[in-house]
Amino acid sequence: MNVIEALQWRYATKSFDEDKIVSKEKLDILLNAFNLTATSYGLQPIKLVVIDNKKLQKDLVSYSMNQEQIAQASHVFVICIETIIDKIFIENYFKLVKSTRNTPDEILNPFKNFLIDDFERKTEKEIKEWSIKQAYLALGNLLTVCALEKIDACPMEGFEPSKYDEILKLKSKGLQSVLVLPIGYRAENDFMSKLKKVRKDINSSVLFT
Incomplete structure (x- = not known):
């Protein structure tokens, strides 16, 4: 199955088979896909919480607009954002870059200082909005990899974040x-x-200039 066939196959699953469990091998693929997701500046201001506790899943249904998929699913992924993106967060990222690539400070420092200055000028609201955009990048990536691995999924915004938190x-x-x-x-x-997948004709959704 190629990627287009996989995307044709996927849909927002409304009912999961509770007896079928995603294997550790498949789960590891998804976790690595999340970690490899492209994020702005490579900062990865997101984390993935994995739930595979059936009692906990059932408890969360009432805070998920009573969507039973939460209880039925093999696992539930909760995509989270970091609440503090500050100078220390950015410096830690560049320490990781340096240790991974052996990049000298004279090359890293200009970009590091630019990012520190840029984020210090942003409001908390702006940083949160930026972080949420990175979460959506991860969601899209996970949906594609799920489809390629023949794993069903249902993306959800309809839940009570404060209760989950x-x-x-x-x-x-x-x-x-x-x-x-x-x-x-x-x-x-x-x-x-x-049901057949409903999408606009590609000529109306893709424009060439």
Whole structure:
């Protein structure tokens, strides 16, 4: 199955088969895909919380607009943003760059200082909005990799972030939840899996100049 066939196959799963579990091998592929997602400046202001506790999943349903996929899924991914993106955060990123690539300070410092100055000028609201955009990049990447691996998923914005943050103790980790992605395998009786995909004609959604 090529990538276009995989994207044709995928859909927002409305009902998961609770008896089918994503293997560790497949799960590791998704976790690596998340970690390899492109982010602005490479700063990775996002983290992935993986839930594979059925009781916890059931508890979260009531804070997820009663969407039963949360309880049915093999695993639930919660994409979170870092609550503090400051000078220390940026300096730690450049320490990682230096240790990974052996890049000398005289090459790294101009870009590092630019980013520190740039983020110090931003408001908290602007930084949060920027971070959320990176979370959506990760979501899109995960959806594509799920499709290629024949793993079903359902992206969700419809949940109560404050309740997720409280239950998952995210505040103490310096995180806020922004997106939820239950994954697993579609149930045979999920009528949505039988429906044709609805998309605009490519000539109306893609423009050449």
